[in-house]
Amino acid sequence: MSADRRYEWGQGALAAGDAEGARDLFAQALDCAPDWPAGWFALAQALERLEKLGEAREAYSKTLALDPEDAQGAALALARLGGAKPATAPRAYVKTLFDQYAARFDTHLVEKLGYRGPQVLCEAMERAAPGRRFAHVLDLGCGAGLFAAAIVSRAQKITGVDLSPAMIEQARAKGLYERLAAADLTDFLAAEPAESADLAAAADVFVYVGDLGAVFAGVFRTLRPGGLFAFTTQSGPSQGFAVGDDLRFSHSESYLRELSAIHGFAVAEFCAVSTRKDRGVDVPGWAAVLRKSE
Template identity: 45%
Template sequence: MTEKALSTHFASSGDPALDRRYGWAKAAFDEGDAAAAAEILDQTLAQAYHFTAAWHLYGLAKEALGQREDAATAWRQCLDLDPNDHFGARLDLARIGAMAAEQATSENFSGALFDGYADRFDSHLTQTLRYNAPELMKDALVRCCSNAGRPFRFDMVHDLGCGTGLMGEAIQEQAGYLAGCDLSPRMIEKARAKTGVDGQPLYDKLSVAGLTAYLASRPDRSADLILAADVFVYLGALEACFAQSARVLETGGLLAFTVQTHEGEGVVVGEDRRFAHAEGWLRERLVEAGLSPLLAEPASTRQDRGVPVPGLIVVAELR
Protein backbone atom coordinates (compact mmCIF):
# COMPACT_ATOMS: atom_id res chain seq x y z
CA MET A 1 0.00 0.00 0.00
CA THR A 2 1.38 3.41 -0.94
CA GLU A 3 1.86 6.16 1.66
CA LYS A 4 -1.06 8.12 0.15
CA ALA A 5 -3.33 5.05 0.15
CA LEU A 6 -2.26 4.23 3.70
CA SER A 7 -3.14 7.73 4.87
CA THR A 8 -6.53 7.53 3.11
CA HIS A 9 -7.13 4.17 4.75
CA PHE A 10 -6.77 5.64 8.25
CA ALA A 11 -9.00 8.60 7.30
CA SER A 12 -11.98 6.36 6.50
CA SER A 13 -14.03 3.80 8.42
CA GLY A 14 -14.72 1.84 5.24
CA ASP A 15 -18.45 2.47 5.75
CA PRO A 16 -19.93 5.49 3.89
CA ALA A 17 -22.64 5.96 6.54
CA LEU A 18 -20.09 6.13 9.36
CA ASP A 19 -17.86 8.39 7.31
CA ARG A 20 -20.82 10.77 6.95
CA ARG A 21 -21.25 10.73 10.73
CA TYR A 22 -17.61 11.63 11.08
CA GLY A 23 -18.22 14.55 8.70
CA TRP A 24 -21.12 15.75 10.86
CA ALA A 25 -18.95 15.49 13.98
CA LYS A 26 -16.17 17.49 12.34
CA ALA A 27 -18.63 20.17 11.23
CA ALA A 28 -20.00 20.41 14.78
CA PHE A 29 -16.48 20.66 16.23
CA ASP A 30 -15.45 23.31 13.72
CA GLU A 31 -18.55 25.32 14.68
CA GLY A 32 -17.55 25.20 18.34
CA ASP A 33 -19.92 22.47 19.53
CA ALA A 34 -17.45 19.97 21.01
CA ALA A 35 -20.18 18.23 23.04
CA ALA A 36 -22.19 17.41 19.91
CA ALA A 37 -19.04 16.22 18.14
CA ALA A 38 -18.15 13.93 21.04
CA GLU A 39 -21.68 12.50 21.16
CA ILE A 40 -21.68 11.69 17.44
CA LEU A 41 -18.21 10.18 17.68
CA ASP A 42 -19.20 8.02 20.66
CA GLN A 43 -21.82 6.40 18.44
CA THR A 44 -19.47 6.19 15.46
CA LEU A 45 -16.59 4.58 17.32
CA ALA A 46 -18.92 2.05 18.93
CA GLN A 47 -19.44 0.67 15.42
CA ALA A 48 -15.97 1.37 13.97
CA TYR A 49 -13.35 0.99 16.69
CA HIS A 50 -10.64 0.95 14.00
CA PHE A 51 -11.55 4.45 12.66
CA THR A 52 -8.30 6.33 13.32
CA ALA A 53 -9.42 9.76 12.11
CA ALA A 54 -12.48 9.58 14.38
CA TRP A 55 -10.28 8.78 17.38
CA HIS A 56 -8.13 11.82 16.65
CA LEU A 57 -11.12 14.14 16.36
CA TYR A 58 -12.62 12.55 19.48
CA GLY A 59 -9.46 13.53 21.36
CA LEU A 60 -9.75 17.12 20.17
CA ALA A 61 -13.39 17.25 21.23
CA LYS A 62 -12.62 15.81 24.66
CA GLU A 63 -9.77 18.29 25.11
CA ALA A 64 -12.12 21.16 24.23
CA LEU A 65 -14.51 19.88 26.91
CA GLY A 66 -11.72 19.95 29.50
CA GLN A 67 -11.44 16.15 29.62
CA ARG A 68 -7.73 15.81 29.00
CA GLU A 69 -7.36 12.24 30.27
CA ASP A 70 -10.03 11.10 27.81
CA ALA A 71 -8.28 13.11 25.08
CA ALA A 72 -4.96 11.42 25.84
CA THR A 73 -6.63 7.99 25.78
CA ALA A 74 -8.12 8.76 22.35
CA TRP A 75 -4.78 9.89 20.92
CA ARG A 76 -3.01 6.82 22.33
CA GLN A 77 -5.63 4.74 20.54
CA CYS A 78 -4.69 6.62 17.34
CA LEU A 79 -1.10 5.52 17.80
CA ASP A 80 -2.11 1.91 18.50
CA LEU A 81 -4.04 1.87 15.22
CA ASP A 82 -1.50 3.93 13.27
CA PRO A 83 2.00 3.70 14.79
CA ASN A 84 3.33 5.82 11.91
CA ASP A 85 1.17 8.69 13.19
CA HIS A 86 -0.39 10.27 10.11
CA PHE A 87 -2.58 12.51 12.31
CA GLY A 88 0.10 13.95 14.60
CA ALA A 89 -1.28 12.32 17.74
CA ARG A 90 2.17 12.41 19.33
CA LEU A 91 2.22 16.19 18.97
CA ASP A 92 -1.17 16.44 20.67
CA LEU A 93 -0.08 14.18 23.51
CA ALA A 94 3.03 16.31 24.04
CA ARG A 95 1.00 19.50 23.76
CA ILE A 96 -1.11 18.52 26.80
CA GLY A 97 1.86 17.11 28.72
CA ALA A 98 1.01 13.43 28.24
CA MET A 99 4.22 12.63 26.31
CA ALA A 100 7.74 14.02 26.44
CA ALA A 101 8.19 16.58 23.65
CA GLU A 102 11.47 14.98 22.57
CA GLN A 103 9.51 11.80 21.70
CA ALA A 104 6.76 13.52 19.74
CA THR A 105 8.26 14.05 16.27
CA SER A 106 5.91 12.72 13.57
CA GLU A 107 7.62 12.66 10.17
CA ASN A 108 4.64 11.09 8.37
CA PHE A 109 2.34 13.82 9.64
CA SER A 110 4.78 16.55 8.65
CA GLY A 111 5.31 15.09 5.18
CA ALA A 112 1.59 14.82 4.51
CA LEU A 113 0.97 18.31 5.90
CA PHE A 114 3.44 19.91 3.51
CA ASP A 115 2.37 17.84 0.53
CA GLY A 116 -1.04 19.48 0.91
CA TYR A 117 0.54 22.90 1.47
CA ALA A 118 2.98 22.92 -1.46
CA ASP A 119 0.91 24.83 -4.02
CA ARG A 120 0.33 27.86 -1.78
CA PHE A 121 3.41 27.56 0.41
CA ASP A 122 5.48 30.49 -0.91
CA SER A 123 2.68 33.05 -1.01
CA HIS A 124 1.13 32.06 2.32
CA LEU A 125 4.45 31.98 4.14
CA THR A 126 5.89 35.22 2.82
CA GLN A 127 2.71 37.30 2.52
CA THR A 128 0.37 36.05 5.25
CA LEU A 129 2.88 34.85 7.87
CA ARG A 130 5.56 37.46 7.03
CA TYR A 131 8.17 34.68 6.92
CA ASN A 132 11.71 36.05 6.75
CA ALA A 133 14.00 33.27 8.02
CA PRO A 134 16.18 33.11 4.86
CA GLU A 135 17.01 36.82 5.02
CA LEU A 136 17.71 36.71 8.75
CA MET A 137 19.88 33.60 8.45
CA LYS A 138 21.85 35.06 5.57
CA ASP A 139 22.48 38.24 7.55
CA ALA A 140 23.64 36.20 10.57
CA LEU A 141 26.04 34.23 8.36
CA VAL A 142 27.42 37.44 6.83
CA ARG A 143 28.15 38.79 10.30
CA CYS A 144 29.75 35.56 11.53
CA CYS A 145 31.98 35.35 8.46
CA SER A 146 32.95 39.01 8.78
CA ASN A 147 33.81 38.60 12.47
CA ALA A 148 36.02 35.62 11.63
CA GLY A 149 37.67 37.35 8.68
CA ARG A 150 36.57 34.60 6.31
CA PRO A 151 34.94 34.99 2.87
CA PHE A 152 31.18 34.72 2.67
CA ARG A 153 31.39 31.77 0.31
CA PHE A 154 30.70 28.05 0.76
CA ASP A 155 31.79 25.20 -1.48
CA MET A 156 29.23 22.59 -0.35
CA VAL A 157 25.88 23.58 1.19
CA HIS A 158 23.12 21.30 2.51
CA ASP A 159 19.68 22.90 2.89
CA LEU A 160 17.75 20.69 5.34
CA GLY A 161 13.97 20.75 5.00
CA CYS A 162 14.41 22.92 1.92
CA GLY A 163 10.69 23.11 1.13
CA THR A 164 10.12 24.98 -2.13
CA GLY A 165 13.58 26.52 -2.07
CA LEU A 166 13.21 29.87 -0.31
CA MET A 167 16.45 29.41 1.65
CA GLY A 168 18.18 28.14 -1.47
CA GLU A 169 17.19 31.30 -3.34
CA ALA A 170 18.72 33.42 -0.58
CA ILE A 171 22.07 31.59 -0.46
CA GLN A 172 22.50 30.44 -4.07
CA GLU A 173 25.09 33.06 -5.08
CA GLN A 174 27.35 32.10 -2.17
CA ALA A 175 27.05 28.32 -2.74
CA GLY A 176 29.37 26.39 -5.00
CA TYR A 177 27.19 23.27 -4.81
CA LEU A 178 23.70 23.45 -3.29
CA ALA A 179 21.88 20.30 -2.17
CA GLY A 180 18.52 20.08 -0.43
CA CYS A 181 16.23 17.55 1.21
CA ASP A 182 12.62 17.53 2.35
CA LEU A 183 10.10 14.96 3.56
CA SER A 184 7.46 16.22 1.12
CA PRO A 185 7.74 15.00 -2.50
CA ARG A 186 5.54 17.87 -3.68
CA MET A 187 7.77 20.44 -1.99
CA ILE A 188 10.76 18.88 -3.73
CA GLU A 189 8.91 19.15 -7.05
CA LYS A 190 8.43 22.88 -6.46
CA ALA A 191 12.10 23.34 -5.54
CA ARG A 192 13.22 21.35 -8.59
CA ALA A 193 11.23 23.66 -10.88
CA LYS A 194 13.07 26.78 -9.67
CA THR A 195 16.06 28.26 -11.46
CA GLY A 196 18.95 30.30 -10.09
CA VAL A 197 20.29 33.65 -11.21
CA ASP A 198 22.24 31.91 -14.00
CA GLY A 199 19.12 30.28 -15.41
CA GLN A 200 20.28 26.83 -14.28
CA PRO A 201 18.37 24.69 -11.73
CA LEU A 202 18.47 26.34 -8.30
CA TYR A 203 19.63 23.12 -6.57
CA ASP A 204 22.37 20.85 -7.82
CA LYS A 205 20.81 17.89 -5.99
CA LEU A 206 17.46 17.29 -4.27
CA SER A 207 16.35 14.33 -2.14
CA VAL A 208 13.07 13.25 -0.55
CA ALA A 209 14.30 12.36 2.94
CA GLY A 210 14.17 13.23 6.60
CA LEU A 211 16.92 15.49 7.92
CA THR A 212 18.89 13.01 9.98
CA ALA A 213 18.60 10.19 7.45
CA TYR A 214 19.75 12.53 4.71
CA LEU A 215 22.78 13.71 6.71
CA ALA A 216 23.64 10.12 7.62
CA SER A 217 24.07 9.39 3.90
CA ARG A 218 26.61 12.22 3.40
CA PRO A 219 30.38 11.62 3.62
CA ASP A 220 32.48 12.70 6.60
CA ARG A 221 33.92 16.26 6.49
CA SER A 222 32.29 16.95 3.13
CA ALA A 223 30.40 20.25 3.68
CA ASP A 224 31.18 23.73 4.93
CA LEU A 225 27.59 24.92 5.53
CA ILE A 226 24.42 23.19 6.73
CA LEU A 227 21.18 25.19 6.85
CA ALA A 228 17.87 24.48 8.59
CA ALA A 229 15.46 27.38 8.13
CA ASP A 230 12.22 27.03 10.11
CA VAL A 231 12.65 23.24 10.15
CA PHE A 232 13.45 22.35 13.74
CA VAL A 233 9.93 23.52 14.72
CA TYR A 234 8.89 20.05 13.46
CA LEU A 235 11.54 18.11 15.42
CA GLY A 236 11.67 17.63 19.16
CA ALA A 237 14.95 15.82 19.78
CA LEU A 238 17.78 17.44 17.81
CA GLU A 239 20.72 15.46 19.21
CA ALA A 240 21.00 13.04 16.26
CA CYS A 241 20.75 15.85 13.70
CA PHE A 242 23.42 17.88 15.51
CA ALA A 243 25.71 14.83 15.75
CA GLN A 244 25.35 14.06 12.04
CA SER A 245 25.91 17.72 11.17
CA ALA A 246 29.15 17.69 13.18
CA ARG A 247 30.29 14.56 11.32
CA VAL A 248 29.46 15.96 7.87
CA LEU A 249 30.94 19.43 8.43
CA GLU A 250 34.61 20.08 7.80
CA THR A 251 36.62 21.89 10.47
CA GLY A 252 35.42 25.49 10.54
CA GLY A 253 32.16 24.53 8.84
CA LEU A 254 28.94 26.19 9.99
CA LEU A 255 25.50 24.98 11.03
CA ALA A 256 22.88 27.74 10.84
CA PHE A 257 19.25 27.33 11.88
CA THR A 258 16.16 28.95 13.30
CA VAL A 259 13.89 27.69 16.07
CA GLN A 260 10.83 28.78 17.96
CA THR A 261 11.74 29.32 21.58
CA HIS A 262 10.17 29.72 25.02
CA GLU A 263 11.21 31.13 28.37
CA GLY A 264 11.21 27.82 30.22
CA GLU A 265 13.60 24.89 30.02
CA GLY A 266 14.01 22.06 27.55
CA VAL A 267 11.63 21.36 24.68
CA VAL A 268 7.87 21.89 24.56
CA VAL A 269 5.08 21.56 21.98
CA GLY A 270 2.99 24.70 21.71
CA GLU A 271 -0.68 25.13 20.90
CA ASP A 272 0.37 25.55 17.25
CA ARG A 273 1.67 21.92 17.35
CA ARG A 274 5.21 23.16 16.74
CA PHE A 275 8.24 22.51 18.90
CA ALA A 276 9.85 25.31 20.88
CA HIS A 277 13.42 24.87 22.15
CA ALA A 278 14.95 26.78 25.05
CA GLU A 279 18.24 28.54 24.28
CA GLY A 280 20.09 26.84 27.13
CA TRP A 281 18.97 23.40 25.93
CA LEU A 282 20.17 24.17 22.40
CA ARG A 283 23.57 25.36 23.58
CA GLU A 284 24.07 22.21 25.66
CA ARG A 285 23.11 19.88 22.79
CA LEU A 286 25.36 21.73 20.33
CA VAL A 287 28.37 21.52 22.64
CA GLU A 288 27.70 17.82 23.26
CA ALA A 289 27.84 17.29 19.48
CA GLY A 290 31.16 19.15 19.22
CA LEU A 291 29.72 22.36 17.79
CA SER A 292 30.56 25.78 19.22
CA PRO A 293 27.76 28.39 19.18
CA LEU A 294 28.99 31.57 17.52
CA LEU A 295 25.68 33.41 17.59
CA ALA A 296 22.30 32.87 19.25
CA GLU A 297 20.02 35.87 19.12
CA PRO A 298 16.28 36.52 19.40
CA ALA A 299 14.50 36.77 16.06
CA SER A 300 10.94 36.14 14.99
CA THR A 301 10.83 34.46 11.58
CA ARG A 302 7.04 34.52 11.14
CA GLN A 303 3.77 35.75 12.61
CA ASP A 304 0.84 33.85 14.08
CA ARG A 305 -2.46 35.73 13.77
CA GLY A 306 -0.55 38.96 13.37
CA VAL A 307 1.70 38.41 16.42
CA PRO A 308 5.47 37.72 16.03
CA VAL A 309 6.37 34.18 17.15
CA PRO A 310 9.32 34.14 19.60
CA GLY A 311 12.37 32.55 18.02
CA LEU A 312 16.14 32.32 17.78
CA ILE A 313 18.70 32.47 14.99
CA VAL A 314 21.66 30.23 15.78
CA VAL A 315 25.01 29.76 14.02
CA ALA A 316 27.45 27.13 15.33
CA GLU A 317 30.92 26.14 14.13
CA LEU A 318 32.77 22.83 14.08
CA ARG A 319 36.16 23.40 15.66
Protein backbone atom coordinates in the same frame (compact mmCIF):
# COMPACT_ATOMS: atom_id res chain seq x y z
CA MET B 1 -19.94 8.86 2.79
CA SER B 2 -22.02 9.18 5.94
CA ALA B 3 -18.90 9.13 8.13
CA ASP B 4 -17.07 11.59 5.84
CA ARG B 5 -20.01 13.98 5.85
CA ARG B 6 -20.30 14.02 9.63
CA TYR B 7 -16.54 14.43 9.95
CA GLU B 8 -16.60 17.49 7.67
CA TRP B 9 -19.54 18.98 9.56
CA GLY B 10 -17.67 18.32 12.81
CA GLN B 11 -14.57 20.11 11.53
CA GLY B 12 -16.75 23.09 10.60
CA ALA B 13 -18.34 23.13 14.04
CA LEU B 14 -14.94 22.93 15.73
CA ALA B 15 -13.62 25.82 13.62
CA ALA B 16 -16.70 27.85 14.57
CA GLY B 17 -16.10 27.26 18.28
CA ASP B 18 -18.87 24.71 18.81
CA ALA B 19 -16.82 21.98 20.47
CA GLU B 20 -19.88 20.21 21.90
CA GLY B 21 -21.53 19.97 18.48
CA ALA B 22 -18.25 18.84 16.96
CA ARG B 23 -17.87 16.11 19.58
CA ASP B 24 -21.32 14.74 18.77
CA LEU B 25 -20.69 14.79 15.01
CA PHE B 26 -17.31 13.05 15.34
CA ALA B 27 -18.90 10.42 17.60
CA GLN B 28 -21.57 9.83 14.93
CA ALA B 29 -18.85 9.49 12.28
CA LEU B 30 -17.11 6.88 14.43
CA ASP B 31 -20.38 4.96 14.82
CA CYS B 32 -20.17 4.52 11.03
CA ALA B 33 -16.40 3.91 10.89
CA PRO B 34 -15.17 2.82 14.34
CA ASP B 35 -11.57 2.10 13.24
CA TRP B 36 -10.91 5.48 11.59
CA PRO B 37 -7.80 7.12 13.12
CA ALA B 38 -8.63 10.61 11.79
CA GLY B 39 -12.07 10.39 13.37
CA TRP B 40 -10.65 9.47 16.77
CA PHE B 41 -8.07 12.25 16.55
CA ALA B 42 -10.77 14.80 15.72
CA LEU B 43 -12.93 13.54 18.60
CA ALA B 44 -9.94 13.93 20.92
CA GLN B 45 -9.48 17.53 19.77
CA ALA B 46 -13.12 18.31 20.49
CA LEU B 47 -12.91 16.66 23.92
CA GLU B 48 -9.79 18.67 24.70
CA ARG B 49 -11.61 21.90 23.81
CA LEU B 50 -14.35 20.83 26.25
CA GLU B 51 -11.63 20.31 28.90
CA LYS B 52 -12.48 16.61 29.17
CA LEU B 53 -8.78 15.78 29.26
CA GLY B 54 -9.04 12.20 30.46
CA GLU B 55 -11.41 11.32 27.61
CA ALA B 56 -9.20 13.25 25.19
CA ARG B 57 -6.16 11.19 26.22
CA GLU B 58 -8.13 8.00 25.67
CA ALA B 59 -9.18 9.14 22.18
CA TYR B 60 -5.62 10.16 21.25
CA SER B 61 -4.38 6.78 22.53
CA LYS B 62 -7.03 5.03 20.41
CA THR B 63 -5.79 7.00 17.39
CA LEU B 64 -2.25 5.82 18.02
CA ALA B 65 -3.33 2.21 18.54
CA LEU B 66 -5.17 2.21 15.19
CA ASP B 67 -2.27 3.91 13.37
CA PRO B 68 1.10 3.12 15.02
CA GLU B 69 2.95 5.12 12.35
CA ASP B 70 0.92 8.10 13.62
CA ALA B 71 0.03 10.17 10.57
CA GLN B 72 -2.21 12.32 12.81
CA GLY B 73 0.48 13.27 15.33
CA ALA B 74 -1.34 11.74 18.30
CA ALA B 75 1.93 11.11 20.17
CA LEU B 76 2.64 14.85 20.09
CA ALA B 77 -0.85 15.64 21.39
CA LEU B 78 -0.43 13.12 24.21
CA ALA B 79 2.94 14.66 25.13
CA ARG B 80 1.28 18.05 25.35
CA LEU B 81 -1.23 16.55 27.81
CA GLY B 82 1.48 15.11 30.03
CA GLY B 83 2.32 11.86 28.24
CA ALA B 84 5.73 10.62 27.20
CA LYS B 85 7.65 13.18 25.15
CA PRO B 86 8.80 11.83 21.75
CA ALA B 87 12.28 12.70 20.50
CA THR B 88 10.89 13.83 17.14
CA ALA B 89 7.58 14.29 15.37
CA PRO B 90 6.43 11.00 13.77
CA ARG B 91 7.79 10.66 10.23
CA ALA B 92 4.34 9.70 8.89
CA TYR B 93 2.85 12.86 10.46
CA VAL B 94 5.45 15.20 8.94
CA LYS B 95 5.32 13.50 5.52
CA THR B 96 1.51 13.56 5.41
CA LEU B 97 1.35 17.17 6.59
CA PHE B 98 3.72 18.48 3.95
CA ASP B 99 2.61 16.23 1.10
CA GLN B 100 -0.86 17.77 1.56
CA TYR B 101 0.57 21.28 2.03
CA ALA B 102 3.06 21.29 -0.87
CA ALA B 103 0.96 22.82 -3.66
CA ARG B 104 0.06 25.91 -1.61
CA PHE B 105 3.14 26.01 0.63
CA ASP B 106 4.89 29.14 -0.67
CA THR B 107 1.75 31.27 -0.90
CA HIS B 108 0.26 30.26 2.45
CA LEU B 109 3.52 30.43 4.40
CA VAL B 110 4.67 33.80 3.10
CA GLU B 111 1.39 35.62 2.51
CA LYS B 112 -0.75 34.20 5.33
CA LEU B 113 1.82 33.51 8.07
CA GLY B 114 4.34 36.25 7.27
CA TYR B 115 7.13 33.68 7.11
CA ARG B 116 10.66 35.10 6.91
CA GLY B 117 12.89 32.26 8.11
CA PRO B 118 15.35 32.41 5.17
CA GLN B 119 15.76 36.18 5.53
CA VAL B 120 16.32 35.83 9.30
CA LEU B 121 18.98 33.15 8.75
CA CYS B 122 20.78 35.11 6.03
CA GLU B 123 20.87 38.21 8.25
CA ALA B 124 22.27 36.15 11.15
CA MET B 125 24.93 34.61 8.90
CA GLU B 126 25.91 38.03 7.57
CA ARG B 127 26.49 39.22 11.14
CA ALA B 128 28.50 36.08 11.96
CA ALA B 129 30.51 35.95 8.70
CA PRO B 130 30.14 39.14 6.63
CA GLY B 131 30.29 38.55 2.87
CA ARG B 132 31.15 34.87 3.18
CA ARG B 133 30.41 32.63 0.18
CA PHE B 134 29.87 28.87 0.28
CA ALA B 135 31.12 26.14 -2.05
CA HIS B 136 28.53 23.61 -0.88
CA VAL B 137 25.32 24.31 1.07
CA LEU B 138 23.16 21.64 2.71
CA ASP B 139 19.56 22.86 2.88
CA LEU B 140 18.12 20.67 5.65
CA GLY B 141 14.35 20.30 5.51
CA CYS B 142 14.42 22.32 2.30
CA GLY B 143 10.66 22.38 1.76
CA ALA B 144 9.79 24.16 -1.47
CA GLY B 145 13.20 25.86 -1.73
CA LEU B 146 12.67 29.23 -0.04
CA PHE B 147 16.06 29.20 1.71
CA ALA B 148 17.83 28.16 -1.50
CA ALA B 149 16.33 31.18 -3.23
CA ALA B 150 17.70 33.42 -0.46
CA ILE B 151 21.25 31.96 -0.43
CA VAL B 152 21.79 31.07 -4.10
CA SER B 153 23.79 34.22 -4.89
CA ARG B 154 26.34 33.18 -2.24
CA ALA B 155 26.46 29.44 -3.00
CA GLN B 156 28.34 27.49 -5.64
CA LYS B 157 26.08 24.45 -5.24
CA ILE B 158 23.12 23.54 -3.02
CA THR B 159 21.93 20.12 -1.89
CA GLY B 160 18.43 19.82 -0.44
CA VAL B 161 16.73 17.16 1.67
CA ASP B 162 13.13 16.89 2.85
CA LEU B 163 10.96 14.09 4.20
CA SER B 164 8.09 14.98 1.84
CA PRO B 165 8.41 13.85 -1.80
CA ALA B 166 5.79 16.40 -2.82
CA MET B 167 7.87 19.21 -1.31
CA ILE B 168 10.96 17.90 -3.10
CA GLU B 169 9.11 18.24 -6.41
CA GLN B 170 8.17 21.83 -5.55
CA ALA B 171 11.85 22.54 -4.79
CA ARG B 172 13.00 20.82 -7.99
CA ALA B 173 10.79 23.11 -10.05
CA LYS B 174 12.79 26.14 -8.84
CA GLY B 175 15.96 24.85 -10.53
CA LEU B 176 18.23 25.97 -7.68
CA TYR B 177 19.57 22.62 -6.45
CA GLU B 178 22.36 20.44 -7.77
CA ARG B 179 20.88 17.49 -5.86
CA LEU B 180 17.67 16.75 -3.95
CA ALA B 181 16.79 13.83 -1.69
CA ALA B 182 13.50 12.71 -0.14
CA ALA B 183 14.81 11.29 3.14
CA ASP B 184 14.85 11.52 6.91
CA LEU B 185 17.26 14.21 8.08
CA THR B 186 19.52 12.05 10.25
CA ASP B 187 19.62 9.25 7.67
CA PHE B 188 20.61 11.75 5.00
CA LEU B 189 23.39 13.27 7.12
CA ALA B 190 24.76 9.82 7.95
CA ALA B 191 25.09 9.04 4.23
CA GLU B 192 26.81 12.32 3.26
CA PRO B 193 30.61 12.36 2.87
CA ALA B 194 32.50 13.68 5.89
CA GLU B 195 33.70 17.29 5.70
CA SER B 196 31.90 17.87 2.40
CA ALA B 197 29.87 21.04 3.11
CA ASP B 198 30.62 24.63 4.11
CA LEU B 199 27.14 25.50 5.38
CA ALA B 200 24.28 23.44 6.81
CA ALA B 201 21.08 25.44 7.23
CA ALA B 202 17.72 24.48 8.77
CA ALA B 203 15.06 27.18 8.52
CA ASP B 204 11.99 26.39 10.65
CA VAL B 205 12.81 22.66 10.58
CA PHE B 206 13.57 21.90 14.22
CA VAL B 207 9.96 22.56 15.21
CA TYR B 208 9.55 18.91 14.13
CA VAL B 209 12.61 17.62 16.02
CA GLY B 210 12.78 17.69 19.80
CA ASP B 211 16.04 15.93 20.65
CA LEU B 212 18.59 17.59 18.36
CA GLY B 213 21.62 15.57 19.47
CA ALA B 214 21.75 13.26 16.44
CA VAL B 215 21.28 16.17 14.03
CA PHE B 216 24.09 18.22 15.64
CA ALA B 217 26.40 15.20 15.50
CA GLY B 218 25.55 14.54 11.84
CA VAL B 219 26.05 18.17 10.86
CA PHE B 220 29.39 18.38 12.67
CA ARG B 221 30.67 15.30 10.82
CA THR B 222 29.50 16.62 7.46
CA LEU B 223 30.87 20.17 7.76
CA ARG B 224 34.40 21.13 6.81
CA PRO B 225 36.50 22.79 9.56
CA GLY B 226 35.31 26.38 9.90
CA GLY B 227 31.94 25.50 8.33
CA LEU B 228 28.74 27.11 9.59
CA PHE B 229 25.57 25.55 10.99
CA ALA B 230 22.67 28.03 10.84
CA PHE B 231 19.16 27.28 12.10
CA THR B 232 16.01 28.67 13.65
CA THR B 233 13.86 27.19 16.40
CA GLN B 234 10.82 28.22 18.40
CA SER B 235 11.63 29.33 21.93
CA GLY B 236 9.69 27.92 24.83
CA PRO B 237 10.76 26.14 28.01
CA SER B 238 13.43 27.37 30.39
CA GLN B 239 15.22 24.03 30.04
CA GLY B 240 15.34 21.34 27.35
CA PHE B 241 12.56 21.09 24.78
CA ALA B 242 8.77 20.80 24.86
CA VAL B 243 5.73 20.19 22.65
CA GLY B 244 3.42 23.19 22.30
CA ASP B 245 -0.29 23.58 21.56
CA ASP B 246 0.58 23.78 17.86
CA LEU B 247 2.17 20.27 18.07
CA ARG B 248 5.55 21.87 17.34
CA PHE B 249 8.68 21.55 19.41
CA SER B 250 10.24 24.55 21.13
CA HIS B 251 13.76 24.67 22.56
CA SER B 252 15.40 26.60 25.37
CA GLU B 253 18.46 28.79 24.86
CA SER B 254 20.39 26.82 27.48
CA TYR B 255 19.65 23.53 25.69
CA LEU B 256 20.87 24.85 22.34
CA ARG B 257 24.04 26.38 23.81
CA GLU B 258 24.87 23.25 25.82
CA LEU B 259 24.31 21.02 22.78
CA SER B 260 26.56 23.26 20.70
CA ALA B 261 29.39 22.92 23.20
CA ILE B 262 28.94 19.16 23.56
CA HIS B 263 29.25 18.65 19.80
CA GLY B 264 32.22 20.93 19.28
CA PHE B 265 30.59 24.06 17.86
CA ALA B 266 31.41 27.65 18.78
CA VAL B 267 28.43 30.02 18.91
CA ALA B 268 29.04 32.79 16.37
CA GLU B 269 25.55 34.35 16.56
CA PHE B 270 22.54 33.72 18.78
CA CYS B 271 19.54 36.04 18.92
CA ALA B 272 15.81 36.20 19.63
CA VAL B 273 13.73 36.35 16.42
CA SER B 274 10.33 35.55 15.00
CA THR B 275 10.12 33.74 11.67
CA ARG B 276 6.32 33.64 11.33
CA LYS B 277 2.98 34.66 12.80
CA ASP B 278 0.23 32.56 14.37
CA ARG B 279 -3.22 34.17 14.24
CA GLY B 280 -1.55 37.50 13.61
CA VAL B 281 0.87 37.30 16.55
CA ASP B 282 4.64 36.85 16.18
CA VAL B 283 5.83 33.40 17.27
CA PRO B 284 8.97 33.82 19.45
CA GLY B 285 12.06 31.91 18.44
CA TRP B 286 15.84 31.78 18.15
CA ALA B 287 18.26 32.17 15.25
CA ALA B 288 21.69 30.60 15.74
CA VAL B 289 24.87 30.43 13.69
CA LEU B 290 27.44 27.92 14.95
CA ARG B 291 30.99 27.44 13.65
CA LYS B 292 32.82 24.13 13.52
CA SER B 293 36.29 24.42 15.02
CA GLU B 294 39.16 24.83 12.55
